[in-house]
Amino acid sequence: MSEAKSLRVFMTGVGGQGTLTATKLLAQAVLSQGLPVTAGEIHGMAQRGGVVESTLCLGVLSPRIGFGEADVLLGFEPIETLRALPYLKAGGIILSSDEFIAPMAVALGREQGPDLQEIKAKASACAGTVRFFSIRSMGKSCGAVQSGNIALLGALCASGLLPFGPEVLEATIRATMKPKVAEGNVKALTLGVEAFQTQ
Amino acid sequence: MGHPLLADAPGRIELLLGNEAIVRGALEAGVQVVTCYPGTPSSEVPDTFFRLSPEGDFSFEYSTNEKVAFEVAAGATLAGAMTLVTMKHVGLNVAADPLMTLAYLGAPGGLVVLSADDPGCHSSQNEQDNRAYARLAGIPCFEPSTAQEAKDMTRAALLFSREHGLPVMLRTTTRVNHLRGPVTFGPFMPKTKPAGVPKDPRHFVPVPVFARPMHLDLMAKMARARTQVETSPFNKEYGSGPHGVLAVGINRSYLADALAESGLEAEFSVLELGFSFPLPEERLTAFMRGKKSLLVLEELEPILETEVRALAQKAGLSLLIQGKDLACLPRHGEYSGRMVTEALYAALGRTAPTPVHCAGTEGLPVRPPNLCAGCPHRAAYFAVRQVYGDEATYSSDIGCYTLGLLPPLRMADFLVCMGSSVSAGCGASRAAGQKVVAFIGDSTFFHSGMTGLANAVYNRHDILLVILDNKTTAMTGHQPHPGVEKTALGDNPARIDIEAVVKALGVTQFRKVNPLNLKATTKALEELKGMSGVRVLLTEEPCPLFARRVMAVKKPMTAYIPDPCDDCGQCLDTLACPAFSKKDGRVEIDELSCSGCMFCLQVCDRIKARKRSA
Numbered sequence A: 001m002s003e004a005k006s007l008r009v010f011m012t013g014v015g016g017q018g019t020l021t022a023t024k025l026l027a028q029a030v031l032s033q034g035l036p037v038t039a040g041e042i043h044g045m046a047q048r049g050g051v052v053e054s055t056l057c058l059g060v061l062s063p064r065i066g067f068g069e070a071d072v073l074l075g076f077e078p079i080e081t082l083r084a085l086p087y088l089k090a091g092g093i094i095l096s097s098d099e100f101i102a103p104m105a106v107a108l109g110r111e112q113g114p115d116l117q118e119i120k121a122k123a124s125a126c127a128g129t130v131r132f133f134s135i136r137s138m139g140k141s142c143g144a145v146q147s148g149n150i151a152l153l154g155a156l157c158a159s160g161l162l163p164f165g166p167e168v169l170e171a172t173i174r175a176t177m178k179p180k181v182a183e184g185n186v187k188a189l190t191l192g193v194e195a196f197q198t199q
Numbered sequence B: 001m002g003h004p005l006l007a008d009a010p011g012r013i014e015l016l017l018g019n020e021a022i023v024r025g026a027l028e029a030g031v032q033v034v035t036c037y038p039g040t041p042s043s044e045v046p047d048t049f050f051r052l053s054p055e056g057d058f059s060f061e062y063s064t065n066e067k068v069a070f071e072v073a074a075g076a077t078l079a080g081a082m083t084l085v086t087m088k089h090v091g092l093n094v095a096a097d098p099l100m101t102l103a104y105l106g107a108p109g110g111l112v113v114l115s116a117d118d119p120g121c122h123s124s125q126n127e128q129d130n131r132a133y134a135r136l137a138g139i140p141c142f143e144p145s146t147a148q149e150a151k152d153m154t155r156a157a158l159l160f161s162r163e164h165g166l167p168v169m170l171r172t173t174t175r176v177n178h179l180r181g182p183v184t185f186g187p188f189m190p191k192t193k194p195a196g197v198p199k200d201p202r203h204f205v206p207v208p209v210f211a212r213p214m215h216l217d218l219m220a221k222m223a224r225a226r227t228q229v230e231t232s233p234f235n236k237e238y239g240s241g242p243h244g245v246l247a248v249g250i251n252r253s254y255l256a257d258a259l260a261e262s263g264l265e266a267e268f269s270v271l272e273l274g275f276s277f278p279l280p281e282e283r284l285t286a287f288m289r290g291k292k293s294l295l296v297l298e299e300l301e302p303i304l305e306t307e308v309r310a311l312a313q314k315a316g317l318s319l320l321i322q323g324k325d326l327a328c329l330p331r332h333g334e335y336s337g338r339m340v341t342e343a344l345y346a347a348l349g350r351t352a353p354t355p356v357h358c359a360g361t362e363g364l365p366v367r368p369p370n371l372c373a374g375c376p377h378r379a380a381y382f383a384v385r386q387v388y389g390d391e392a393t394y395s396s397d398i399g400c401y402t403l404g405l406l407p408p409l410r411m412a413d414f415l416v417c418m419g420s421s422v423s424a425g426c427g428a429s430r431a432a433g434q435k436v437v438a439f440i441g442d443s444t445f446f447h448s449g450m451t452g453l454a455n456a457v458y459n460r461h462d463i464l465l466v467i468l469d470n471k472t473t474a475m476t477g478h479q480p481h482p483g484v485e486k487t488a489l490g491d492n493p494a495r496i497d498i499e500a501v502v503k504a505l506g507v508t509q510f511r512k513v514n515p516l517n518l519k520a521t522t523k524a525l526e527e528l529k530g531m532s533g534v535r536v537l538l539t540e541e542p543c544p545l546f547a548r549r550v551m552a553v554k555k556p557m558t559a560y561i562p563d564p565c566d567d568c569g570q571c572l573d574t575l576a577c578p579a580f581s582k583k584d585g586r587v588e589i590d591e592l593s594c595s596g597c598m599f600c601l602q603v604c605d606r607i608k609a610r611k612r613s614a
């Protein structure tokens, strides 16, 4: 199982968003294709609104991604996309949410966060491809905000970067989730695929 | 359908978390008794066993602390059961006493202790290197680096332990506990019924006259273990370059990737140690012989490095050995692929090319961990701050409530370790006459707060201890403890009442409140403040996440601010529930985030309650 081309995906989001569920699902999809996969997570006190970073690596052993090593940056929240930019290799690909989840200090009006324009400009300045999607809205329209993460995975599948297409992820969703939950997530997946193709 | 981890399906491949792989490995070896005290990054091991326990053929318990967990495990292995005991690295400090002496007594049924270390302090108060404990106790040590190895080594460690009658350490690090990878299942080993502890005090009661030969016995067992480590399949060599690299744990993965991606493979020969202690001295010496240099890759302390330096000296080898003296290999924190790449170049006297990456952005708003919306700890802290302000010194402990350290609550001035709130608080109060308020959670109280409280009463200290009872072990993932009413698997049939324990320990100045009732809490605090000696305030209210998920509690109301309020921001400045926000000068409450605790209504009368809209 070790001859596949290496691919490193760095994922980042906010606790409670479902970042880890998305990571696990993607890893399961890779494994279902018989490809070598390692995923990394750091569980801590994430339930309390901290940053959650995770990784998915194909064709390498280490689950860690250092600065300049990620081929793809999946940002489930735009400030976190900006924070994680150094992990991306120059010319890499960014797929990100454009809907903010305000950090406490911003929510309390004590600090000001970056705006979307700044984030997009900084992302475009160093990445090869940059795409932003309103994944939380997509998720909501499918029944759960968290499904927005699956929409972003849909965009990733549609990008052609993975050694498989959205149908493999769909099969994994159906195989691992309860039918009702799976339905919403498959819908979100399709929305993500379409959004990538039409943007 | 049973749980996939219980499937008798050799050859099946499953995607597992490192910690789940450890569970599978133990099941394959035929584990019979599992004990633990939960703690990140080890917690998914016991939590998985807990979930499997109704179906599985093993005994499982959440013990009250690591020492107790280790002792229950010790008795079990002496009685002939194959036993696993799990904890985080600092937990092994608590269990160090039984560890040291069980090494003398031995582990007839087999015993593996999982020590989940945390280089980088992802979720710990220190980053101690517990490989030192394997050396101190004189027991073998395995260090996996992938999910497959986590499974294979747990299995092998248990079988090795039983075969040699030696306790064995399985030492992981956060990256390994929390990685996911494919794991190919093996077969289940047959189990033998434990025969019970034999009547053989010469071997099992370490009075001095018996302890001395036991120590010799331990050394003889380790010598036999060493011969097996020399040829262990978990220790592998690859490459045929002139420079040597010795790597353990997750560094083996960093190394393999770094070699493949840097194109330096031809320069190096690698020796990986998966079964890392006792040292395979002959193999290491043979590996070093003829090499131009040796690079040692190990996180934290230079343990192996020091040992191979001694070996080289013994064998009269003069090769250059490098490790922690390289600037790119620090003695603190984690290693990474990048650090290993730099070290490889440094070993060749070259400089690694700098990777090109996107620039970072300074000064982004951070997301510090915070007490959840509706957390009863916030309410209790709010009341304490109202009554004591900055007049008291706040002695904290380990749990979600440590987060009370953040402003505006600022309810933690010092913290040493699990259970220290009361005892260290006593010390501070006696030494400098400070007014001390100590905070401890329910699980931590049972872990090691009770002994401190007994000491406080006996030695007539002057302290107010607030026991924040949220009916679960919240921080590590809602595990049960002796005081809980409910667990994820149902009611707790043998509940121990904290109030009764406190009173039985001789505390007479006692109050109990629901912290979500501000008036009652403040009143109790004021009364206690007027007294001296040992005083206890017990605050009882379940963690809202636990209440929702496990106790099926529904809170139908949410807080809102009917406009116009005067936007003074008092609620933000003093309570700072994360459901609050300020947009364009207006204070708002986010209905989705609000858990409906109704505490803020008592803080500001402009805040009102209404039915949740969805």
Ligand code: SF4
Pocket: A047, A048, B370, B371, B372, B373, B374, B375, B376, B377, B400, B401, B470, B474, B475, B543, B544, B545, B546
């Ligand atoms: S998990 Fe529970 S106890 Fe911990 S901060 Fe959240 S509400 Fe409070």
Ligand code: SF4
Pocket: B373, B374, B375, B558, B559, B577, B578, B579, B580, B589, B593, B594, B595, B596, B597, B598, B599, B600, B601
């Ligand atoms: S009722 Fe008030 S304090 Fe409680 S969770 Fe809602 S907003 Fe926060």
